[in-house]
Each structure stands twice: as C-alpha cells, then as structure tokens.
Amino acid sequence: MIRKLPLEKGNVPGAVRNLLRLLLALDDVDAVMAPLRTPGARMIMPGMVSDPERIEAIDPVSPCFPLNAAQLLSKLARKPTGAFLVACLRPCEIRAAIERAKLHQGSLEEVILVGMDCGGAFSNRDYQTFSGTVSGDPAEAFCQAIQADELRFPEGLSLASACQACTAFTPDAADIALGTFAWESGFLPVEARTEKGRRFLERLHLENAGMEVCEKRNVVVSDIRDRRIAFRDAMFEKTRAAVDSPEKLAAYFSNCVLCTNCRVACPICYCRECVFMTDVFDHEPLQYRNWSRKSGAIRLPRDVLFFHLTRLVHMSTGCVGCGQCSNACPNDIGVTELFCTIAAGSQQAFGYFSGRSIDEPPPMTVFETSEFPEVVG
Amino acid sequence: MEIYEPTIVAFVCNWCTYTAADLAGTSRLEYPKNIRLIRVMCTGMVDPQYVIKALLEGADAVLVSGCHPGDCHYINGNFKARRRMKLLQEILPRFGFDRNRLRLTWIGASDGIRFVEIMHNITRQVRELGPTGMRNVVGF
Numbered sequence: 013m014i015r016k017l018p019l020e021k022g023n024v025p026g027a028v029r030n031l032l033r034l035l036l037a038l039d040d041v042d043a044v045m046a047p048l049r050t051p052g053a054r055m056i057m058p059g060m061v062s063d064p065e066r067i068e069a070i071d072p073v074s075p076c077f078p079l080n081a082a083q084l085l086s087k088l089a090r091k092p093t094g095a096f097l098v099a100c101l102r103p104c105e106i107r108a109a110i111e112r113a114k115l116h117q118g119s120l121e122e123v124i125l126v127g128m129d130c131g132g133a134f135s136n137r138d139y140q141t142f143s144g145t146v147s148g149d150p151a152e153a154f155c156q157a158i159q160a161d162e163l164r165f166p167e168g169l170s171l172a173s174a175c176q177a178c179t180a181f182t183p184d185a186a187d188i189a190l191g192t193f194a195w196e197s198g199f200l201p202v203e204a205r206t207e208k209g210r211r212f213l214e215r216l217h218l219e220n221a222g223m224e225v226c227e228k229r230n231v232v233v234s235d236i237r238d239r240r241i242a243f244r245d246a247m248f249e250k251t252r253a254a255v256d257s258p259e260k261l262a263a264y265f266s267n268c269v270l271c272t273n274c275r276v277a278c279p280i281c282y283c284r285e286c287v288f289m290t291d292v293f294d295h296e297p298l299q300y301r302n303w304s305r306k307s308g309a310i311r312l313p314r315d316v317l318f319f320h321l322t323r324l325v326h327m328s329t330g331c332v333g334c335g336q337c338s339n340a341c342p343n344d345i346g347v348t349e350l351f352c353t354i355a356a357g358s359q360q361a362f363g364y365f366s367g368r369s370i371d372e373p374p375p376m377t378v379f380e381t382s383e384f385p386e387v388v389g
Numbered sequence: 390m391e392i393y394e395p396t397i398v399a400f401v402c403n404w405c406t407y408t409a410a411d412l413a414g415t416s417r418l419e420y421p422k423n424i425r426l427i428r429v430m431c432t433g434m435v436d437p438q439y440v441i442k443a444l445l446e447g448a449d450a451v452l453v454s455g456c457h458p459g460d461c462h463y464i465n466g467n468f469k470a471r472r473r474m475k476l477l478q479e480i481l482p483r484f485g486f487d488r489n490r491l492r493l494t495w496i497g498a499s500d501g502i503r504f505v506e507i508m509h510n511i512t513r514q515v516r517e518l519g520p521t522g523m524r525n526v527v528g529f
C-alpha cells in the first residue's frame with residue numbers, strides 16, 4: 013500500500029522531517045538517527061534526535077556523506093533498549109546495515125530503516141568546496157540541481173564516482189521507503205517494504221496514494237538509472253583495463269601508503285581482529301634484510317597488494333558501493349572504482365546482491381553439497 | 390629450449406591428500422619437485438589470503454587439495470574450500486592470474502597413484518603457462 017506524504021511548496025526535506033516527526037511521536041519509538049546540522053559546521057554528520065523540536069536540524073537530502081552511518085548504527089543497536097530507533101539513511105547505508113546485521117554487527121530488531129531516493133553525494137573534500145561556493149543552503153542548491161536535471165556543479169565539481177555509478181539509489185531494502193524523486197506531485201509516495209514497516213506506517217494514518225504519484229517518480233528514476241548504468245559500465249571497463257596484470261595492479265596502488273583508512277571507513281570490513289592489525293605483519297628485521305637481499309631492493313611499506321587483495325576476497329561479496337573507501341584515501345587512489353568493479357563479479361558469481369535482503373545469507377557463510385563443478389580439477 | 394621450472398604451492402589436507410602423498414612416497418612413486426606441500430588439518434582452514442600470499446611471493450600456481458565430497462574429516466570443510474576457490478577463481482584472473490594457476494582437487498587417502506598423476510599434470514600445465522607477472526613486483 014502506497015501512502016501520500018504532503019509536500020509543501022516542493023520542500024522535500026521538510027516533508028521528510030514531517031514523516032520523522034510522526035514516527036517519533038509513536039509511543040514505542042524514542043529516537044531518530046539521521047544526518048544532522050550542527051551549529052557553526054558546514055559538514056552534516058550523523059546524529060541522534062530525541063526531542064521533536066530538534067528534528068528541524070535534520071538535513072536528510074544533502075550531498076554531504078562524511079561516512080557510512082551503518083557502522084554507527086551498529087553501535088546504537090548492539091543491545092536491546094526496549095524502544096524503537098528510526099534510522100533515516102542513504103540506500104547504500106541501509107544495505108550496509110543489513111549486511112552488518114547478517115554478520116552479527118548490531119541487530120535491526122529495534123530499528124526502523126527509513127530510506128529515500130538518493131541523488132548522490134560529494135567526496136568530503138568536494139563537499140567543502142561546494143558548500144563554500146554556493147550562496148545559501150547547500151542542501152537546497154543540491155536539491156534544485158537534481159530537480160532541474162542539472163547535475164553540473166560549480167568549479168568543475170562532480171559527485172563521487174561511487175554515486176555516479178550507483179544503480180541502487182532507491183530505498184528498496186528500507187522498512188519504509190520514501191519516493192523523494194516525486195517532487196512534481198505535491199505529495200511524496202511512502203511505501204512499507206517490510207512487515208515491520210507496514211506495522212508502523214499504518215499507525216501514521218496517511219492518505220492512500222493513487223498510481224499517478226509513482227508514475228512521475230518512475231520516469232525520473234529510470235532517467236537517472238540509465239545515466240548511472242552508462243557511467244558504471246564505462247568505469248568498470250576502464251578499471252578492468254587498468255589492473256589486468258600484476259604489474260598494472262601494482263602501478264594502480266603505487267601511491268598507497270598502507271594507512272588502512274579505506275578499511276576503517278568500509279562498513280563491510282568489520283573484523284575487530286583484522287589480520288593486518290595483528291603481529292602476523294610484524295616481520296622480523298632479518299626477514300626484511302632477506303627480502304631485500306633476494307630482490308636487490310624492495311618497496312616499503314611491503315604487503316600493499318596483499319592487503320588490498322585480501323580485503324577483496326574477504327569483503328567484496330558484501331561491498332555496497334558506498335564510495336567511502338575512496339573518500340577516506342589520502343592519496344586519491346581509485347579504491348572504490350576497483351572494489352566496485354571486482355565486487356560486481358564476486359556477487360554475480362554467487363547470485364548475490366549485498367544488502368538486498370536480510371534473509372539472504374552471505375555467500376561465504378553457506379554452501380551446497382553439489383555446486384560449482386567447474387572449480388574442481 | 391630451456392624448460393621453465395615453476396614453483397607450485399600445494400595446501401593439502403592431513404586426512405586425505407597428504408596421506409596419499411605419503412603413500413606415494415612409501416610406494417617409491419616420484420612426483421615433480423616443483424610441488425611444495427603444505428600440510429593443513431583441513432582444506433576448510435585455507436583462508437583465501439594464504440593462496441594470495443603464495444602468489445604474491447612468486448608462486449606460479451597454488452593447489453588446494455582435500456577429501457572427496459562426503460569424506461571430510463570435519464564434515465564440510467571441503468565444501469567451504471570449494472566456495473572460496475570459486476571466489477578466488479572469479480577475482481584473481483581479473484589481475485592476470487590464469488585460472489589454471491588456481492587449482493582445487495579431491496584426492497582420497499588411498500589415491501597414491503592418482504596423486505602422482507595429478508602432480509605431473511599440473512606441473513606440465515603450469516610449465517606451459519610460464520612465470521606470472523608477479524615476478525617483477527614480488528612483495529609489493
């Protein structure tokens with residue numbers, strides 16, 4: 013059942029805030045997690061709101077995406093609290109939250125995932141430039157740019173490549189999904205996508221929507237999707253060609269200082285005991301001498317490819333394409349481009365799409381007794 | 390023409406392939422010296438990172454060899470190994486590692502003769518493939 017969320021004067025963020033207010037007013041909901049403006053800061057950070065008055069500071073549609081909030085959500089949902097938390101997240105954060113729940117990193121039992129159509133985001137650096145150049149509210153300027161189908165930004169800025177290549181920008185995995193791309197309709201369509209979502213949405217007593225609201229949105233969604241598919245396919249092709257031999261792969265990562273920021277920023281790389289943080293990599297000084305003697309010279313830090321390839325086999329079946337690995341890289345390495353390209357193949361090999369459904373087990377946690385005969389031999 | 394002598398790292402399960410290798414030895418069968426056996430308690434414990442490490446340090450091929458389906462000493466380790474190998478065979482060829490450098494076989498404890506045959510076959514195939522491009526960037 014699709015319901016109507018009133019949209020006053022095309023104010024999408026205002027309508028989303030209204031939905032969050034309605035949910036927070038329910039007696040078994042006691043907080044909202046959402047992107048929050050804080051005084052004096054241009055960056056918009058994830059925040060938690062308990063006071064309905066403070067909902068005004070929520071900025072649900074800005075192009076600021078400093079980190080994948082699924083990691084933070086795990087902290088908030090590590091143990092039961094007795095009340096529901098509404099988590100208003102980007103589609104890729106929702107998918108990451110679902111992947112993490114499957115890996116027992118927080119539970120979604122007491123979480124209501126609210127998602128909306130996503131216009132994408134800038135890297136942190138580009139967001140700072142963007143918010144500094146536009147006059148007025150950056151989120152509004154961004155909204156207008158999308159609505160005018162005018163995704164050209166000042167100073168030659170562009171959205172993060174992860175977002176330009178993202179085809180899962182609709183909130184399909186949310187409990188409650190908001191069609192924010194239906195801005196021409198006077199209403200936003202709200203849909204429950206799970207049984208839990210339906211239970212909560214029904215209590216808000218929103219009016220039923222006719223199909224015409226959705227048709228307008230569908231046109232916008234399919235336009236954007238076409239553009240993104242084209243960008244993604246070109247990105248895949250370029251990236252594949254850039255790494256198709258061990259030497260080229262080494263060149264791809266030649267600027268890597270092994271700071272591991274990309275791992276820390278990744279919502280899917282959750283291991284507390286990551287092997288790269290253990291003393292397995294505290295090689296003996298003599299070992300380094302031996303390596304150097306054997307090859308004549310060695311590049312330091314060592315193990316750069318080992319790190320990235322291991323990460324790829326450990327998490328590419330779960331990669332949600334959020335782009336935070338590149339966002340966190342101090343050396344502008346195309347981490348996201350590579351990880352998304354490889355992840356597409358890993359997930360396809362197992363008929364899996366990360367974060368699509370809580371009921372699909374991650375491919376490396378299950379097996380069939382008879383499968384993949386081509387692998388053996 | 391000089392024959393390229395590859396290095397092949399083989400992770401072999403204690404309960405089957407390793408026993409088969411042992412049997413081959415006591416039966417005085419010979420297999421190529423290119424194979425470097427690493428005994429593991431189960432192929433289910435071979436984290437894909439071991440395979441990657443071997444290739445990055447210059448191995449020309451990696452073999453993982455366990456018990457036939459249904460015979461795993463720990464019930465299902467070999468099925469998990471098969472999934473991981475599937476994943477490695479999906480990922481590593483993108484970086485120019487030929488799929489034939491990533492092998493998984495089932496060799497039972499009594500298959501001493503089969504063990505020797507398979508080692509000969511793999512060595513022959515990897516010889517033809519020649520060295521990996523990794524030789525130039527070992528340890529990077």
Ligand code: SF4
Nearest residue numbers: 103104130132175178
């Ligand atoms: S990756 Fe997709 S869902 Fe995530 S911020 Fe970018 S466009 Fe939105």
Ligand code: SF4
Nearest residue numbers: 278331332334335337
């Ligand atoms: S690898 Fe990068 S794009 Fe993929 S989930 Fe992790 S941070 Fe996001």
Ligand code: SF4
Nearest residue numbers: 268269271272274341
């Ligand atoms: S963030 Fe960049 S420099 Fe740091 S480890 Fe990752 S790829 Fe290397």
